[in-house]
Amino acid sequence: MNAYDLAGKRAIVTGGAGGFGVGIARALLAGGASVELWDLQEPALAAACAELGGKRVSARVVDITDEPQVERAVSAVAEGGRIDALVNNAGVLGEVKPIWETSPADFRRVLDVNLVGSYLVARAVVGRMLAQEAAPMRGHVVNMSSIQGKEGMPLAGAYAASKAALLALTKTLAKETAREKIVVTAVTPAAAETAMAKLISPERRAEIEGRIPAGRFVEVDEVARLVAWLCTDDCSFSTGGVFDISGGRATY
Numbered sequence: 001m002n003a004y005d006l007a008g009k010r011a012i013v014t015g016g017a018g019g020f021g022v023g024i025a026r027a028l029l030a031g032g033a034s035v036e037l038w039d040l041q042e043p044a045l046a047a048a049c050a051e052l053g054g055k056r057v058s059a060r061v062v063d064i065t066d067e068p069q070v071e072r073a074v075s076a077v078a079e080g081g082r083i084d085a086l087v088n089n090a091g092v093l094g095e096v097k098p099i100w101e102t103s104p105a106d107f108r109r110v111l112d113v114n115l116v117g118s119y120l121v122a123r124a125v126v127g128r129m130l131a132q133e134a135a136p137m138r139g140h141v142v143n144m145s146s147i148q149g150k151e152g153m154p155l156a157g158a159y160a161a162s163k164a165a166l167l168a169l170t171k172t173l174a175k176e177t178a179r180e181k182i183v184v185t186a187v188t189p190a191a192a193e194t195a196m197a198k199l200i201s202p203e204r205r206a207e208i209e210g211r212i213p214a215g216r217f218v219e220v221d222e223v224a225r226l227v228a229w230l231c232t233d234d235c236s237f238s239t240g241g242v243f244d245i246s247g248g249r250a251t252y
């Protein structure tokens with residue numbers, strides 16, 4: 001894997017104990033960044049730190065839907081120095097059912113994590129980024145959306161809606177910070193072999209794979225490399241950009 005230049009940068013990766021989270025952290029570390037992993041589950045965070053190894057990884061139990069927790073965690077990270085990159089990666093799939101069979105409580109939970117949680121973390125982190133020197137950039141925010149947010153997806157109404165809303169949030173925040181040397185982007189991966197893929201039936205899996213012209217799921221490292229580049233200062237004029245990584249599935 002090529003490493004991008006992230007020497008001396010400090011990054012937060014939410015959902016950092018999950019499949020994409022660990023892969024993204026590995027790519028950021030390879031570029032020389034220090035990475036703080038946030039997740040709900042302490043044992044999984046400890047396992048992720050052990051897997052990644054080294055002094056430049058730290059971890060914190062943070063529920064991104066809990067505003068006071070997010071504020072406290074961002075303050076604690078900011079006390080240690082700049083926050084150069086935020087990867088808003090935590091997310092949940094929710095029920096795999098047609099909308100009329102889903103529970104409103106589950107719909108709200110998915111929106112709460114994937115959209116409101118990402119908003120809370122971005123809100124807190126961008127406030128700090130605005131106060132720091134541009135060197136040459138003030139910071140990068142990468143939001144983990146999904147191809148399902150661009151296309152909609154049967155049996156994933158809450159998930160697809162949350163990921164579409166995250167794209168609108170990305171573009172809005174990008175426009176608000178475009179003159180502040182903060183770059184806000186989103187990525188829209190196709191399905192990958194993470195814990196999330198284990199939540200679906202073999203039939204559903206085959207259906208999803210059949211939608212990908214490349215004929216396979218995306219590798220975690222393929223997504224991680226793209227995200228790492230989006231966190232570098234070479235990514236300086238793509239704010240508001242939505243980066244496709246769907247093996248040809250996306251039509252726009």
Ligand SMILES: NC(=O)c1ccc[n+]([C@@H]2O[C@H](COP(=O)([O-])OP(=O)(O)OC[C@H]3O[C@@H](n4cnc5c(N)ncnc54)[C@H](O)[C@@H]3O)[C@@H](O)[C@H]2O)c1
Binds near residue numbers: 016065090194195
């Ligand atoms: N796996 C895929 O096929 C796929 C495709 C496109 C996009 N995505 C997106 O990628 C992101 C990462 O997913 P993944 O595939 O690595 O799944 P994953 O389940 O392995 O990881 C998600 C992580 O988010 C954490 N999390 C959930 N709710 C949280 C909360 N309230 N606060 C903090 N952490 C929380 C979980 O504990 C878990 O470790 C998600 O946003 C997902 O929607 C996944």
